[in-house]
Amino acid sequence: MPDDLRPSALLRRAAERLAAAGVPSPRVDAEVLLAHALGVERAELRRLAILDSPLPDDGTAAAFAALVARRATREPVQHLTGTAPFRHLELAVGPGVFVPRPETEEVAQVAVDEAARVVAERGSAVVVDLCTGTGAIALAVATEVPGARVHAVELDAAAHAWARRNVDAVSRASGAREPLVTLVRGDARTALHDLDGTVDVVVSNPPYVPPDAVPRDPEVAVHDPGVALYGLGPDGLEVPRGVTAAAARLLRPGGLYAMEHAEVQDAPARAMVDATPDPAVGPGSRAFEAAATLPDLTGRPRMVVARRAVHSTT
Numbered sequence: 001m002p003d004d005l006r007p008s009a010l011l012r013r014a015a016e017r018l019a020a021a022g023v024p025s026p027r028v029d030a031e032v033l034l035a036h037a038l039g040v041e042r043a044e045l046r047r048l049a050i051l052d053s054p055l056p057d058d059g060t061a062a063a064f065a066a067l068v069a070r071r072a073t074r075e076p077v078q079h080l081t082g083t084a085p086f087r088h089l090e091l092a093v094g095p096g097v098f099v100p101r102p103e104t105e106e107v108a109q110v111a112v113d114e115a116a117r118v119v120a121e122r123g124s125a126v127v128v129d130l131c132t133g134t135g136a137i138a139l140a141v142a143t144e145v146p147g148a149r150v151h152a153v154e155l156d157a158a159a160h161a162w163a164r165r166n167v168d169a170v171s172r173a174s175g176a177r178e179p180l181v182t183l184v185r186g187d188a189r190t191a192l193h194d195l196d197g198t199v200d201v202v203v204s205n206p207p208y209v210p211p212d213a214v215p216r217d218p219e220v221a222v223h224d225p226g227v228a229l230y231g232l233g234p235d236g237l238e239v240p241r242g243v244t245a246a247a248a249r250l251l252r253p254g255g256l257y258a259m260e261h262a263e264v265q266d267a268p269a270r271a272m273v274d275a276t277p278d279p280a281v282g283p284g285s286r287a288f289e290a291a292a293t294l295p296d297l298t299g300r301p302r303m304v305v306a307r308r309a310v311h312s313t314t
Contacts, residue, residue: 096158
């Protein structure tokens with residue numbers, strides 16, 4: 001029995017079971033779940049694994065086995081731990097909200113860099129995160145860029161509740177007297193009219209999956225809410241078009257827009273941004289300077305960026 005309770009044995013058996021279930025990162029997930037069951041950080045778990053002394057028979061091994069069994073059904077590891085890392089943050093997640101991915105950290109980086117540049121130049125910056133989900137991007141900007149005033153919009157009730165939980169938790173942890181992010185429940189296409197023409201950065205990770213591109217991984221297809229995945233329209237860009245039009249309305253001249261998209265949507269996303277009319281001028285005008293595509297962490301084309309035109313073009 002003691003050998004069965006050694007971290008090395010527990011992790012080996014768990015990784016084997018998860019690998020057999022098709023989990024993409026079985027060893028990493030096993031470590032995350034055992035650390036969660038023990039109530040320690042993964043660094044401390046690695047120390048325990050090096051020592052490899054049997055764990056106390058206090059139910060931890062049984063709790064770990066139950067977590068592994070659930071993960072083997074492809075329930076997201078983040079749902080099992082209740083948290084998801086995003087940059088320097090640990091965000092609360094669960095059923096009803098899209099789990100933030102490492103790829104989106106690059107989108108957040110673009111918003112952070114631009115907001116920091118504007119703050120250095122003018123002393124403050126206004127940032128809007130449309131389709132905020134957990135609040136990941138908005139909170140990254142708010143915590144990493146002092147002087148940024150961040151607004152976040154989410155329509156779905158369940159996702160908005162998770163965002164509120166995260167905004168409140170991160171704000172309390174920072175010691176802020178007021179929430180670090182002004183969170184609005186509303187339609188990204190029509191929200192925040194009081195900020196029209198004044199925003200320095202609009203950033204978004206909207207739904208963009210085409211209707212015929214059902215994700216392969218059960219963690220996404222079964223557990224991520226469809227409202228956060230599918231962008232509507234035959235190309236999946238119907239929601240992003242509305243978000244892009246909102247960005248044109250919100251941004252000041254020269255302000256920056258950054259939006260995540262699928263790797264097969266780089267050309268359509270640029271065309272979408274380039275075709276967005278200036279809301280003050282109407283059809284035939286262009287709200288943005290020429291759009292560009294930026295890569296994600298793996299080099300895939302996953303983000304469109306463009307600056308609000310200083311003068312409307314046709």
